[in-house]
Amino acid sequence: MNSIDFEYLVEIDNNPVIIFSNSGKILYLNTNAEILLGYVNAKEIFNLCLNNAPKEYGYNTVQTELHYGSFTFYSIMVSYTNDDYIAIRLYYKPKIKHISRDTSKVETDLNKVLNNSIIHFNISSKTDIRLMSDLDIPATQTNQNKLSLLLRKILDSYKDAIYVDINMSLKIGEFIIIDDKKYSVISLIYKSDKREKEDDLNIRRLAEDLSFDIYLNENMVSLDIPLIKD
Amino acid sequence: MYIQSSDPTIEKIYQSIIGNQDMLVSSVIYGQRYSGKTSLIRKLYKGATWVDGANLKEVHKALEDSQKVVITNFEKVTNIDSLNFENVHVLALYNSKHFNKKLENKFAFIYHFPPLSQREEDIKNFSNYYIEHIKELLDAPANLEIDETLFDLSENLKSLKKSIYKEIMLKTLTKDELYRALYYNFVNSPLEENIYDTELKLFDKAIIDAGLKRFKSQLQVSKKFGISRNTLRKKIDELD
Numbered sequence: 001m002n003s004i005d006f007e008y009l010v011e012i013d014n015n016p017v018i019i020f021s022n023s024g025k026i027l028y029l030n031t032n033a034e035i036l037l038g039y040v041n042a043k044e045i046f047n048l049c050l051n052n053a054p055k056e057y058g059y060n061t062v063q064t065e066l067h068y069g070s071f072t073f074y075s076i077m078v079s080y081t082n083d084d085y086i087a088i089r090l091y092y093k094p095k096i097k098h099i100s101r102d103t104s105k106v107e108t109d110l111n112k113v114l115n116n117s118i119i120h121f122n123i124s125s126k127t128d129i130r131l132m133s134d135l136d137i138p139a140t141q142t143n144q145n146k147l148s149l150l151l152r153k154i155l156d157s158y159k160d161a162i163y164v165d166i167n168m169s170l171k172i173g174e175f176i177i178i179d180d181k182k183y184s185v186i187s188l189i190y191k192s193d194k195r196e197k198e199d200d201l202n203i204r205r206l207a208e209d210l211s212f213d214i215y216l217n218e219n220m221v222s223l224d225i226p227l228i229k230d
Numbered sequence: 231m232y233i234q235s236s237d238p239t240i241e242k243i244y245q246s247i248i249g250n251q252d253m254l255v256s257s258v259i260y261g262q263r264y265s266g267k268t269s270l271i272r273k274l275y276k277g278a279t280w281v282d283g284a285n286l287k288e289v290h291k292a293l294e295d296s297q298k299v300v301i302t303n304f305e306k307v308t309n310i311d312s313l314n315f316e317n318v319h320v321l322a323l324y325n326s327k328h329f330n331k332k333l334e335n336k337f338a339f340i341y342h343f344p345p346l347s348q349r350e351e352d353i354k355n356f357s358n359y360y361i362e363h364i365k366e367l368l369d370a371p372a373n374l375e376i377d378e379t380l381f382d383l384s385e386n387l388k389s390l391k392k393s394i395y396k397e398i399m400l401k402t403l404t405k406d407e408l409y410r411a412l413y414y415n416f417v418n419s420p421l422e423e424n425i426y427d428t429e430l431k432l433f434d435k436a437i438i439d440a441g442l443k444r445f446k447s448q449l450q451v452s453k454k455f456g457i458s459r460n461t462l463r464k465k466i467d468e469l470d
Contacts, residue, residue, distance in 0.1 A: 112253075116253075119242070120339050123246060145256055
């Protein structure tokens, strides 16, 4: 039997995971931690580790509410098994937001919209698209035209990149609460070596218009899409 | 008659449009006039409401009343921002070789339709089709050769077809038709001084050029035409 790729499992974990050296240098961070560090200084998270570290080797889970940008966490787990490094995992709290009733929302297969955007992008681009998607993601209510426009613009921002990794999956254990109803969240993440940021204002505006949470940086775009079934 | 394009870019555009068929999205295809945009989508959008972009009122009405709308001549739409693409499938055809920045935020999908001059396979396929079709129409011999360098691609399929039609027609004119062609030409020419000499040069040039092509040398031409070499050379100098 091949060895299990634990690093990959941590990489795609919905919750941020960061491993620091004993001097506070980042040794490892997963994709969601990369997004988080767009909103908070790494030193602040390192101090959080030190303040909540267990007295002996092992782990310590603390219930505490933390706010960084639009993210809220309800708990952290700090762990170390030697004196060289220390790890932290932060647990998201369900988001509460109000989404206006948009009459243009129709039942939409996200995988189909994503595929169509890739087919369109491939007409004029040689960028290598590497797609990892959960094909069982259920249909969601959204505005198909705005969503397609958003995905086209995101991919266009990678037109000069060598490759783009796209990952779409259901976020386990994370919810968005809309009008007292709990909805699951779909995570759609684009990552590459580089990205054109010229159109970011329009991309952000479109995502907000669709009530998606969006994070953009030099090489990544991350969308949180509420899975609305009714 | 629809001729399937063999161009890989057009094939990708076609597949992409098919993929969006049952979705409420807006798309625009831009490219030069007569490049084949309309023919490509005509069979895919048979049941759609087709409107001309020049008539904004009709465009608004179609967007309100129909589920699937094709807007032709979209470059003629005077107020793009006034169009509401929500809850409707829209495909617009925009006649321009240049991309209009205004389309960037209006349409979910934007396709650039390449001109015929950039589609080698299509030039071959379309010209072969037109040549066969026009030969049949004009009762031209099957082995009649057409010089590809005379293909006119300046207006894409329209000028290609026109140039092939003219070439086959010119190569198959009977003496009587040639007489009528000259007659129509002369009768419509302005009656200037020395018109007789001027117009005769047209005939002289054609027959001497043809002679040189067939018999290769001025010596042979003068022999075949029954005129002296000096007379032939003088005529060639005059015509240059």
